[in-house]
Amino acid sequence: MLLISSCYFYMFFKPIYILILFFTIILDYYAGIKIEKASEKQKKMFLILSLIANIGVLCIFKYYNFIFENINEMLTIFKVNYDFPLLKILLPIGLSFHTFQAMSYTIEVYRGNQKAERHFGIYSLYVMFYPQLVAGPIERPQNILHQFHERKIFIYENVSGGLKRMLWGLFKKLVIADRLGLYIDAVYNNQEHHNGSTLLIAAILFALQIYCDFSGYCDIGIGAAKVMGFKLMENFNYPFRCLSVSEFWRRWHMSLSTWFNDYLFNPIVINNRDWGKWAVIFGLIITFSVSGLWHGASWNFILWGLTHGIVLTYEILTKKIRKQLFNWLPDFFGIILARVSVYTFLILNWVLFRITSLKSGFNVIAKIFTQQGKIFYDPSLLYAIFGIGMLALIEWNLKSADISESKVFNIPNVFLRYSFLSFLTISILAAGVFDGGQFIYFQF
Amino acid sequence: MMYKKYYQIFIFIIVLFCFDRVVGGLLEYGFYKQPTGPNYQIIQSITTNRSDIVVLGSSRAQHHYNPEIFTKKIGLSFTNSGVNGGYGIYLPAFQIEQMTNNYFPKVIFVEINPNALGYWKGNYDRLSVLMPFVDRYPDVFNYLVLKDDFLKLKLLSKSYRYNSLIYNELIYNLLSNKFKHVKSFIPIKKSLSPLDSVANVDGIKNYNTNATDLNMQIIFEKLIKVIQNKNIKLIFVNSPIYNNKAVNYYSFAGKKAIQTMNDNNIRFWDYSNDSTFLNKYYLFGDRLHLNQKGADIFSNILAERLVSEGIIKNN
Numbered sequence: 001m002l003l004i005s006s007c008y009f010y011m012f013f014k015p016i017y018i019l020i021l022f023f024t025i026i027l028d029y030y031a032g033i034k035i036e037k038a039s040e041k042q043k044k045m046f047l048i049l050s051l052i053a054n055i056g057v058l059c060i061f062k063y064y065n066f067i068f069e070n071i072n073e074m075l076t077i078f079k080v081n082y083d084f085p086l087l088k089i090l091l092p093i094g095l096s097f098h099t100f101q102a103m104s105y106t107i108e109v110y111r112g113n114q115k116a117e118r119h120f121g122i123y124s125l126y127v128m129f130y131p132q133l134v135a136g137p138i139e140r141p142q143n144i145l146h147q148f149h150e151r152k153i154f155i156y157e158n159v160s161g162g163l164k165r166m167l168w169g170l171f172k173k174l175v176i177a178d179r180l181g182l183y184i185d186a187v188y189n190n191q192e193h194h195n196g197s198t199l200l201i202a203a204i205l206f207a208l209q210i211y212c213d214f215s216g217y218c219d220i221g222i223g224a225a226k227v228m229g230f231k232l233m234e235n236f237n238y239p240f241r242c243l244s245v246s247e248f249w250r251r252w253h254m255s256l257s258t259w260f261n262d263y264l265f266n267p268i269v270i271n272n273r274d275w276g277k278w279a280v281i282f283g284l285i286i287t288f289s290v291s292g293l294w295h296g297a298s299w300n301f302i303l304w305g306l307t308h309g310i311v312l313t314y315e316i317l318t319k320k321i322r323k324q325l326f327n328w329l330p331d332f333f334g335i336i337l338a339r340v341s342v343y344t345f346l347i348l349n350w351v352l353f354r355i356t357s358l359k360s361g362f363n364v365i366a367k368i369f370t371q372q373g374k375i376f377y378d379p380s381l382l383y384a385i386f387g388i389g390m391l392a393l394i395e396w397n398l399k400s401a402d403i404s405e406s407k408v409f410n411i412p413n414v415f416l417r418y419s420f421l422s423f424l425t426i427s428i429l430a431a432g433v434f435d436g437g438q439f440i441y442f443q444f
Numbered sequence: 445m446m447y448k449k450y451y452q453i454f455i456f457i458i459v460l461f462c463f464d465r466v467v468g469g470l471l472e473y474g475f476y477k478q479p480t481g482p483n484y485q486i487i488q489s490i491t492t493n494r495s496d497i498v499v500l501g502s503s504r505a506q507h508h509y510n511p512e513i514f515t516k517k518i519g520l521s522f523t524n525s526g527v528n529g530g531y532g533i534y535l536p537a538f539q540i541e542q543m544t545n546n547y548f549p550k551v552i553f554v555e556i557n558p559n560a561l562g563y564w565k566g567n568y569d570r571l572s573v574l575m576p577f578v579d580r581y582p583d584v585f586n587y588l589v590l591k592d593d594f595l596k597l598k599l600l601s602k603s604y605r606y607n608s609l610i611y612n613e614l615i616y617n618l619l620s621n622k623f624k625h626v627k628s629f630i631p632i633k634k635s636l637s638p639l640d641s642v643a644n645v646d647g648i649k650n651y652n653t654n655a656t657d658l659n660m661q662i663i664f665e666k667l668i669k670v671i672q673n674k675n676i677k678l679i680f681v682n683s684p685i686y687n688n689k690a691v692n693y694y695s696f697a698g699k700k701a702i703q704t705m706n707d708n709n710i711r712f713w714d715y716s717n718d719s720t721f722l723n724k725y726y727l728f729g730d731r732l733h734l735n736q737k738g739a740d741i742f743s744n745i746l747a748e749r750l751v752s753e754g755i756i757k758n759n
Contacts, residue, residue, distance in 0.1 A: 156449050379611045418456045422463040429604040430467060435569040 002148075002228075003121055006128040010093075013134075017092040020057060021128065027053050028102045029123045032109045032116035043110055050106040054099050061091055066297035094134030096294055098127050100259055105141045107263055114141040122148045129230075131221040135214070137235040137255035144232070152229035161404040162226030164421070168394075168403050169219025171424055174432030176387035177213035180205045182380040182433065188354055191364055195373035199364050206354050207347050208388060211239065214253070219403065226404075234401040243338040245311045245345065256294075260287050280316060285309040295353070300361050304352040311345055383431045390427070468602025474613035475576050475606060481616035482527045483576070483609070485628045486535070489525035490542035490581070496520035496756075498543070500536040501555025503528040506630050507733045508683045509553065510743040517747035518756060520550065524629040532560055532567040533660055534587050537667040538574055542581055544674050550756055551677045553746075557716070558682065561664060562697035563657040568592075575605045590659050631736035632729030636686060656697045664701065668708045677755055679711045683742060684721035686731040713749070715742070 011018050031050035035043050059067075068084040075082055105126065108114035117123040125148050132139060187194050187202040194202075215236040222232045239251040249257045265287040272279035285306065292305020315322075326334040348365060355361040398406050411417040478484045485506075489498065497520055499509045505526025514522040527535060536554050543549070571591040577584045578599060588595055598604050606613075671678040694702065705712045720741065721727055727738030734742055750756050 156446075379615075380608075382611050383608070414452065414455065415459070418459040419463070421456065422460040425460060426463050426467050426601075426603050429464070429598075429601045430471065430607055430610060432607065434598075434607065435572070 002130075003125050003128065006125065006130040006133060009130040010128065010133060013093045014090060020061075020092055020095075021098065022124075024054055024057055024099065024102055025124050025127050028106055028127075029117070029120055031106050032123070033118070035106060035109050036116040047106055047110045051103060054103050058095060058099050060087075061089060061095055063293075063297045097136045097138055098133060100138050100256075100294075102127050104138065104259060104263065105145075108141050114145070117141075117145055119149075129225070131224040131228075131230075132232055135217050135221070136253075137218060137222070137233050138259050139233060139255070144230070147230050150229075155229060158229055159227050161402075162223040162228075164404040164409045165223030165226060165402065166220050167223075167421065167424055167428075168409075169216045169221075169223060170428055170432070171387065172212040172216030172219065172391065174428050174434065176384055176391060177209050177216055178433035179380050179384035179387060179431075180209040180212070183378045183384070184209055184354070186378060187376060188364075191355075191360065191367075194367075194376055196367040196369065196371035197373050198376040200368045201375055203347050203351050203354075203364070203368065205384075206350055207343075208391075210350065210353070211236075212387075212391070222402075223404070237401045238395060238398065240343075242342060243335065244315055245308065245342055246315050248342065248346065249308075249312075256291070260291055264290060277316070281313045284312045284316075288312065298356075299358050300352045300355060303358065303361075304349055307349050307352075380433075386427075386431065390424075464601050464603050468605065471603065471606035471609065471613065472576070472579070474617055475609060478613060478616040479620040481612060481620075482529065483612060484616065485525050485527050486539065486573070486577075488628070489523070489539045490577075491546070493523050493525065493543065494521075494547050495523035496550045497522040497553070498549045498551075499524050499526055499553040499555060500539050501526045501553075504557075504683055504733060505553070505555035506628070507632050507729070508555070508739050508742055509746070510629050510631070510736075510739050512629075513740055513743035514747050517744065518751060520756065526555060526628070527573075528630075529570060529573065532564075532570070532657075533664050533667065534567065534571055534590075535573060537663045538577075538581075538584060538587060540667055541583065541670060544670065544676065548674050548676050551679065551750065552671065554678065554680050555683060556680050556701075558680075558698035558701035558712075559695050561656055561660050561701040562695060563655055563660075567657070567660070572607065575599070575607065576609065578605055587663070629739075631739055632733055633736060634729050635735050635737075636725040636728040636730060638725055656700045661700070661704070665704060665708075668704070668710055671710075672708065677711075679713060679755075680705055681713045681746070682716045684715045684718055684727075684734060684738070686721075686725065686728045687723055713746075715745075720745070 007018060010021065028050055031046050034046045035050075038046055065086045068086060072083050105114065105117075105123075109116050117126065122145065126139070126141060126145050127133075129139075129144070129148075184202050184206050187198055191199065218235040222234070225232045233255055235253060235255050237251040237254065239248055242248040242251055265283045268283040268286060269279045272282060275282065286309075288305040288309030289302055290305070291308070292301045292303065295301045295304070326338070329337065348368070351364050351368075352358075352361045355364060394406075394408055395403070400406060403409060408420065409417075411420060475483060476487060478487070489500070497514060499505050499522075503526065506524060506528055507526075509522075509524050509526070511522040511524055514520065525539060533554075533556065536556075540552060540554075568591050571587055574584045574587055578588065579602075588599075592598070668678070702712060715721065721734070721738060724738075727734055727741065729735040729738075
């Protein structure tokens with residue numbers, strides 16, 4: 001039943017693409033069994049075949065045009081009169097997410113951390129489970145596969161907690177992210193007509209938009225899974241509380257960060273351990289550049305990832321000096337200094353995430369520093385400010401990443417609790433954007 | 445134990461329902477009390493307006509038709525009920541339907557670019573402008589149903605009908621003296637500069653003008669029939685644009701709309717190619733809108749034409 005619902009959900013976007021999904025599912029299903037049964041040498045071969053197939057699908061649909069556009073440009077520079085044809089295909093929704101999830105299965109089976117799944121339906125569900133199919137969290141087989149074997153029963157607390165989490169996710173998406181989106185789109189779509197002050201405000205707001213959009217999606221997905229009795233891994237842990245960029249990555253899109261950590265960064269560092277500290281730096285630069293490329297097939301995403309790698313390298317190299325400096329400074333001043341510098345980097349770097357070409361990204365950043373003036377105002381900002389106020393009040397001091405377990409969603413007084421939940425619901429209905437776009441991360 | 449849980453769910457639904465009714469009720473009160481603003485213009489056009497001549501349409505209607513000039517020139521009352529936002533033909537159709545339940549104006553102008561009868565998703569998103577009217581004017585549901593298959597479900601909430609309107613209600617109720625317009629006409633004071641005029645601004649570039657929007661065509665034909673049955677003089681007007689290359693002139697959808705008007709003997713006054721205005725940047729506020737000077741000239745031309753064609757007698 002769950003598998004049928006997941007198929008229907010996926011086919012809602014572009015039905016034919018389910019065939020691609022099933023191609024990788026069948027391949028990885030058999031690869032998992034073969035890897036488990038095979039000898040050491042054959043194991044590696046099956047793993048490589050599975051990885052090539054998965055990355056191949058990703059390359060064809062996501063990176064083919066990017067690679068050949070760049071080759072064509074190189075050929076033009078060298079005056080070679082040949083153009084490789086480009087593909088006119090739509091990127092299957094959530095391709096990068098479910099491909100990474102599928103790859104994590106075969107790698108874990110290869111490493112012996114996970115038994116190969118014999119039930120084809122359950123393995124398909126592992127890749128296709130609809131609450132996390134299109135934008136994660138990117139699950140690990142150890143966390144979720146066994147849950148599909150368990151018999152699920154109706155548990156009131158799960159249903160109620162899941163619905164509360166979905167409600168909060170909807171609030172973040174519809175009242176904050178999509179409201180901010182109206183303003184940010186208006187600015188970025190006409191960036192040549194806006195001054196640096198407006199572009200700066202749009203850049204700051206984009207940081208909030210992307211957080212509310214993506215974490216809102218995760219809240220809805222994790223909440224929906226909880227209603228059905230499944231526990232998905234957390235993807236966010238209040239990232240704006242971070243005091244360094246490395247801490248930011250321990251709190252932001254955690255399922256992807258840990259994926260890269262387990263399957264790319266750690267192997268690079270281990271394989272080059274003779275290099276000492278430089279192995280870590282090399283690992284960081286490669287991992288974050290690939291992470292940028294994972295987000296989008298264009299140079300602005302690669303640069304976005306690369307700059308994160310460089311800043312993390314800086315943090316490693318200056319760790320001791322910074323520690324001494326912060327010991328010397330009063331606590332509150334140290335925290336403010338750390339937050340301002342981290343936020344400034346994140347906000348300016350996210351400009352590369354939002355724009356469509358490197359050139360326009362540099363233009364925006366240059367304007368931010370050079371052209372001050374009157375800030376463009378749009379009434380939709382007022383609704384967003386209300387939403388951001390609610391976000392700050394509710395998420396400011398929470399401990400648990402699962403907001404449905406927080407005090408504010410579980411006020412002991414029934415009337416107060418229901419009034420709060422009703423207020424959130426009515427806020428969504430009266431102030432949410434219902435004609436807004438998709439989730440930002442769906443495009444990846 | 446489970447009984448207690450069901451009881452709690454029941455209580456929550458009651459609390460939610462009460463909240464929704466209270467908030468929705470307050471928003472409804474604020475909505476119909478607005479003394480000015482775009483929603484006021486719609487409300488006024490379907491409730492209290494009794495003018496001899498009415499103009500409906502989008503921002504081009506709102507900025508181009510100066511009621512004082514019409515009244516001075518031909519001695520008849522005139523109300524500009526144009527609403528900024530470009531709601532296709534749906535909003536004028538709703539306004540005409542409700543207005544003619546109250547009285548029959550002598551002339552109704554509908555500002556239209558025939559190409560706008562092409563398909564554009566935005567027209568459906570913007571149908572939400574009609575949501576607040578669903579309680580008092582149930583017929584509006586015939587339009588709203590085009591917007592969203594789940595709308596009937598969403599409209600169970602009273603607050604949802606006033607989605608995104610809190611700001612407008614606050615501004616226009618509390619600061620109404622800052623938004624005084626003469627009979628809802630909003631003149632544009634600035635002028636297009638020769639430099640601005642070459643900017644590539646195209647107000648209806650999003651329309652798929654190669655195909656008529658079937659829903660829009662049905663509503664368009666229905667609107668014509670409503671007017672004909674009530675013996676009101678209906679005139680569609682495509683008012684001046686700075687440079688007619690700004691639109692795909694006239695596309696399949698546009699030609700089909702003009703054909704429908706011709707087949708039903710409905711006047712279509714096309715000024716989009718008029719040499720009085722074409723490329724005269726000092727008569728425009730932007731490429732699609734006349735400024736006050738241009739609007740005054742245009743209103744004079746229309747008023748004279750109403751008389752010269754015998755549509756109305758000069759009082």
